[in-house]
Amino acid sequence: MRLVILGAGIQGSIVLTDLCDPILSPGEKDITICDYNFPKAKKMADKFGVKAAMCDVTNHDLLIESISGADVVLNCVQYNWNVEIMRACLEVKAHYIDLGGLFHVTRKQFELHDEFVKAGLTAVLGMGSTPGTMNVMAGYAASRLDTVAEAHATCACGDFTKTNAVIGIPYSLLTVMEEHTLEPFILKGGKLIAVPSGSGQEVIDFPQPIGPATAFYCIHSEPAQFARSFKDKGIKEASFKLSLPEEFEERIRFLADLGFATETRVIVDGVAVNPLKTLVTVVNQYLDQYDGSQDGELNDCDVLRAVVRGEKDGVEKEIMVESVIRTSTKWGFMAGALDTGVPPSIVAQMIYNGLVTARGALSPEQCIPPIPYFKELEKREMPVYVVEKSPLSSNDFTSLNIVMNRSK
């Protein structure tokens, strides 16, 4: 099995860690990890005894050279170059996996579907936590239904690490700020429509250790993916909501409202300055200088929840599939990183071992067999479970909705 990982950042290194675990990922493998910053890739490669290469994904020839001969390419770089990397995979006849395209890029990637089908290759788009595991969970729920009316994805992040840091960043600050300003898209009445960023706020009761938390719409690929994957089952509504730790959310929202999320330059003393980049620079400087020696051990949590509504044998059903993820006791990775970095490793092996047979540019819910995949997650401390809600006194929830929604 020849695998090439593009990107030696947080996710690339988790992918590599998982692939190199002899118990979790058995079998001979020939792995190369690439990064624009070669020493960074080399350091990771040396740790696990794999190959390292310098690769600038924006340089087509260099990219082709880096990935030629690969069975599967695992794309763990910033999502902006997804389309180019997919095209390169078509050229060298490699399967492809990435971590998501924040809605807009994902939609462009789907345009390469026919070419992947023709080439007999699989491109799994958005195979991290969410999108990723979330989609497989929704796919499982949909498989238990004849028709699908709605599919909703919700992700809650909690961080219980005892820290004096005024701001801790669970993932790329650039992405966090984008999620707070870019207009989210939801599927409503069968159409993808833009809604205001931060809208759709509601308090959702998540399982422990998160409990009740406020979630809001944010831009993500899942609504576009669900609309495409569950079209034949009649899907009309789809959404993605995110819930971040309250204090963190307040601070990010405040800084975004103040204008620090914009890349539109402002003139300061005659010099054009990018506010978002200023914030990122300042925060990174702060985090670099931050002395965490007094902090407690990492202790965070992600909850992934997919809720799908539809009918089975003429009876309305609501199926919720959920996973609770904590800081990895095995590797020490934060939950928010672990659940994103592990799935590409699992799926690359499933493709190679013939467990993923569908071809084309596909969402995880279209091609990943759910139960075998969930079993792999469980081995990595990420249990998945289902809750099915069915009406007993009639065939639908109409009466229940009336009594539940009456004002208090």
Place this chain on the structure above:
Amino acid sequence: MRAVLLGAGLQGIATALDLAWSKDVTEVLLGDMDIKRAEYVAELCNKKYGKKVTAVKCDIKNSAALVAMIKGYDVVINDVNYYFNCHVMEACLKAQVNYLDIGGLYVETKKQMEYDQQFKAAGLLAIPGIGGTPGVTNVCAAWAAERLDTIEEINFYCGCDDWGKTSKAFAVTYAIDTIMDEFHMEPIQFLNNEYVKLPVHSGASDVQYTQPIGTQNSYYIMHSEIATIPEVYKDKGIKNCTFKIGFTEQMFNTLKLFSDIGLGGKDEIDVSGTKVSPIKVLKKLMELQPEDPNETINDCDVILTEVKGKKDGKQVVYKLEAACRPVKEWPELMGAQVYIGGAPSWTAQMLGRGLITGKGVLPPEVCIPPEEFFREAAKREIYITATKDEVLGTDDWEAVMRKKKVNQWEA
């Protein structure tokens, strides 16, 4: 009287309105780097009070142009950032014009005092720190000091709150650069006859302000009062002089966020090859927040001056206090602007009327007659109340203070 006003910012607008409102003032030349802002302020004043204010583009860093611009006027009121105080004072010496400003955050004030001989020799007066605080507070201290034979300590407190409604993410009542400076700098206080540098935000305690603020946690900050008061009242025996500020918890936490992550920093950082000072980006983004047409103004600064001393051998504590709120005459101003920006204007008018006669660099407590000053303040709905505390039947204050504690016998 003809006045030059430098700076059309948060306080400049209030000074301009106060000058234009006054019958004594015939002409105001308003200079700012940002001519659009200066024109906006001038037009606001002229619409209300007839054509008195002229806006000009002015880069105060250009000394020669500044001297030429201010020459022939009676007074310069400096409402630009305090970093330029000495620079503007030098221009005033060259142009032979009296000078007022609204504070120098201790460090600059100390430097400014060194120009005393030069101003005296030129027959001119410079009053450093005649805004709200420093300014009104210094005059309050003077009023109490006049009534005492000896002074033990003078403590200043300022509590702030804001109940205004706005769609803006963040708004402040005075310059964000100064607020961040005050937040970062280790405060120098005068304790036991010595100037000591204390840790930032130290000395935090609950201070009782008058309503509508009530109790507010307040801590030491660097402030200009401490640069002059201990020197002025040395002869009366002053041993302690402190300044504490109180913010709402929300405001404090926001300032702490800026301060901690580094958005309040002055030092330049490299952002993708461009050198910028984070505080300037923050300030710019605050300025760029869209105006809210439905905004309501409803803020309050309470300034409290406590002077402890002896009169005829008996210990007395004077407390002078004012709740500075928005006023009817200028609905566009926050209460904080009315007193901070207003004080240099009415002081300049007192100077024009010959009520202030000193020469040199004189702090407000030295050169301003308090009663007259408070009458002017009252015309702007700034009412200063004074209370005198003394113990009857004994002079044992320690025993009295003990009775105010829940656990009175605790050390």
